[in-house]
Amino acid sequence: MLFTLGGLVLMVPGAGCWTWELPQTLLGAMLYAVQHMRGRMYAVERTRDGRCLVETTGIGISLGGYVYWSRKDAFGNPFDVRLIRAHELGHTVQSRALGWLYLPTVGVASGSRALFSMSYFKRYGRPWGRYFDAWPESAADAHGGIVRNAAGRRELPPGGSPLDPHPPVD
Numbered sequence: 001m002l003f004t005l006g007g008l009v010l011m012v013p014g015a016g017c018w019t020w021e022l023p024q025t026l027l028g029a030m031l032y033a034v035q036h037m038r039g040r041m042y043a044v045e046r047t048r049d050g051r052c053l054v055e056t057t058g059i060g061i062s063l064g065g066y067v068y069w070s071r072k073d074a075f076g077n078p079f080d081v082r083l084i085r086a087h088e089l090g091h092t093v094q095s096r097a098l099g100w101l102y103l104p105t106v107g108v109a110s111g112s113r114a115l116f117s118m119s120y121f122k123r124y125g126r127p128w129g130r131y132f133d134a135w136p137e138s139a140a141d142a143h144g145g146i147v148r149n150a151a152g153r154r155e156l157p158p159g160g161s162p163l164d165p166h167p168p169v170d
Helices: 022-037 081-124 137-143
Strands: 002-005 008-011 043-046 052-056 061-063 066-070
Touching: 022 052, 022 061, 022 066, 022 081, 061 081, 066 081, 081 137
Parallel strands: 052 066
Antiparallel strands: 002 008, 043 052, 061 066
């Protein structure tokens, strides 16, 4: 559903996101407005369950009815687009399961890991290789269909993520 608010065109997720997942969906809607006003939204898609899948810049975060993904991280390092989308969509499974408990559990743990990862990069000049090794990131990977190959690297099976409606081509 689309709404216009003072020139801002809002894509609104399905009704379930506005009840059981209300706190994170409200944060997601605020981020949507901010990213839109800053000109940092490049594409918006709708998932099968009504969430807004938003291509933006510098972040990957799942907030209720809004799932944000980027081609590069905050430092300009490229993301594997199929993996970041699958991973963030995996967090939607956690959000749907935990409802109002998502932010104080997954949000705090994931945010802490992200902050540590950013400070690690600033200090050592390379990404922290253990970001996806523990909960909630490993669980988001599993929900998104991401597996580890024989060398321990994250990858998607040939069919891609079962949660991604339109996987992009890198």
